[in-house]
Amino acid sequence: MNPNLSRLQPYPFEKLRQLFKGVPANPRYSEIKLFIGEPQHETPLFIKDALTAGLSGLANYPTTLGCADLRQSIAAWIERRYGIDEVNPDTQVVPVNGSREALFSFCQAVIDTTATRGGPPIVVCPNPFYQIYEGAAFLAGAEPRFLNTLPDNGFAFDFGSLSEAEWQRVQLFYVCSPGNPTGKVLSLEDWHRLFELSDRYGFVIAADECYSEIYFDETQPPLGALQAARQLGRGWERLVMFSSLSKRSNAPGLRSGFVAGDAATLKSFLLYRTYHGCAMSPAVQAASTAAWQDEAHVRDNRRRYREKFDAVTPILAQAMGASQPDAGFYFWAKTPIDDREFARRLLAEYNVMVLPGSFLAREADGVNPGAGFIRIALVAPLAECLDAAGRIHSFITTLQE
Numbered sequence: 309m310n311p312n313l314s315r316l317q318p319y320p321f322e323k324l325r326q327l328f329k330g331v332p333a334n335p336r337y338s339e340i341k342l343f344i345g346e347p348q349h350e351t352p353l354f355i356k357d358a359l360t361a362g363l364s365g366l367a368n369y370p371t372t373l374g375c376a377d378l379r380q381s382i383a384a385w386i387e388r389r390y391g392i393d394e395v396n397p398d399t400q401v402v403p404v405n406g407s408r409e410a411l412f413s414f415c416q417a418v419i420d421t422t423a424t425r426g427g428p429p430i431v432v433c434p435n436p437f438y439q440i441y442e443g444a445a446f447l448a449g450a451e452p453r454f455l456n457t458l459p460d461n462g463f464a465f466d467f468g469s470l471s472e473a474e475w476q477r478v479q480l481f482y483v484c485s486p487g488n489p490t491g492k493v494l495s496l497e498d499w500h501r502l503f504e505l506s507d508r509y510g511f512v513i514a515a516d517e518c519y520s521e522i523y524f525d526e527t528q529p530p531l532g533a534l535q536a537a538r539q540l541g542r543g544w545e546r547l548v549m550f551s552s553l554s555k556r557s558n559a560p561g562l563r564s565g566f567v568a569g570d571a572a573t574l575k576s577f578l579l580y581r582t583y584h585g586c587a588m589s590p591a592v593q594a595a596s597t598a599a600w601q602d603e604a605h606v607r608d609n610r611r612r613y614r615e616k617f618d619a620v621t622p623i624l625a626q627a628m629g630a631s632q633p634d635a636g637f638y639f640w641a642k643t644p645i646d647d648r649e650f651a652r653r654l655l656a657e658y659n660v661m662v663l664p665g666s667f668l669a670r671e672a673d674g675v676n677p678g679a680g681f682i683r684i685a686l687v688a689p690l691a692e693c694l695d696a697a698g699r700i701h702s703f704i705t706t707l708q709e
Contacts, residue, residue: 491633
């Protein structure tokens with residue numbers, strides 16, 4: 309077996325299962341699950357209809373690059389969403405089976421273990437982070453390096469925490485904006501600094517933007533990586549972005565997304581995928597084409613999240629100083645006691661399930677930046693989110709007595 313498999317840690321939800329093992333939930337309360345970022349809003353009917361209408365395509369093998377209609381709908385969406393002209397659907401867009409599998413497989417295609425500069429290749433990840441980044445790095449034969457993102461500096465990257473020798477070995481840099489779990493959106497200046505480093509050291513930037521369509525001000529959508537590059541007057545060399553229909557369109561089971569950006573990088577990635585065997589089902593392509601062409605359901609989705617944040621934020625702000633994120637549907641909230649103990653006791657006493665922040669981070673520079681935090685996913689219906697916020701408030705009140 310691949311020896312790098314032994315370097316993989318259990319997934320956060322497996323850690324949570326073990327943490328909750330044997331914990332009796334208080335039966336006086338109904339169960340509320342806020343630990344996983346799985347959208348609970350209904351998938352729009354027109355997407356389901358397009359899926360069933362596309363079932364005749366099951367009689368054909370799909371191509372790895374996907375059908376022209378899907379690529380064109382994605383390219384047109386990028387142009388509308390980010391104000392970008394002339395995205396080439398044939399060379400700058402690759403449909404994928406959700407951003408998760410693409411974020412993993414992209415690393416396998418990018419990393420060159422023969423190009424050593426004093427050690428194995430390095431993949432840089434934010435910390436806390438989406439665990440796929442770490443696993444992808446290990447199984448590609450690279451070493452992950454974690455840049456702590458802390459509230460003290462607005463969750464910004466501390467680029468100075470890597471030495472010159474380490475930067476020389478960096479081949480891939482994962483960015484998540486809006487961030488999971490912090491909700492941080494990178495500014496134009498943040499992107500400018502990252503592009504400068506990519507130019508100096510030659511690494512590829514993988515921008516995970518799967519939360520980009522969950523935001524609160526319709527006039528201020530989050531800045532995207534490709535958009536930032538254009539605003540800075542540069543091309544997309546060594547830059548790709550990942551997006552998905554899971555959060556945007558409440559279709560996590562569809563497993564549909566795309567990668568877009570640098571044509572040269574995507575050409576190599578497409579070659580890898582041709583052998584990887586991960587072409588998107590024709591029926592899913594039909595549903596995805598319809599989803600990317602419609603914005604009304606996305607605006608309604610944002611409205612529903614905005615209602616939940618407007619209702620819940622004052623309660624959690626009073627209870628634990630939580631504040632509304634830049635974007636996304638998570639609260640990243642500080643706990644008055646150990647985050648794991650907080651999660652266990654919240655389940656035992658109030659039957660609310662949240663995710664300890666330490667499960668989403670690794671110790672780097674002597675600190676686990678997730679320790680002492682919990683991630684609360686506002687994915688449940690409004691009434692449940694309000695109920696859960698009230699229970700969390702009550703729980704923290706008992707801790708202070």
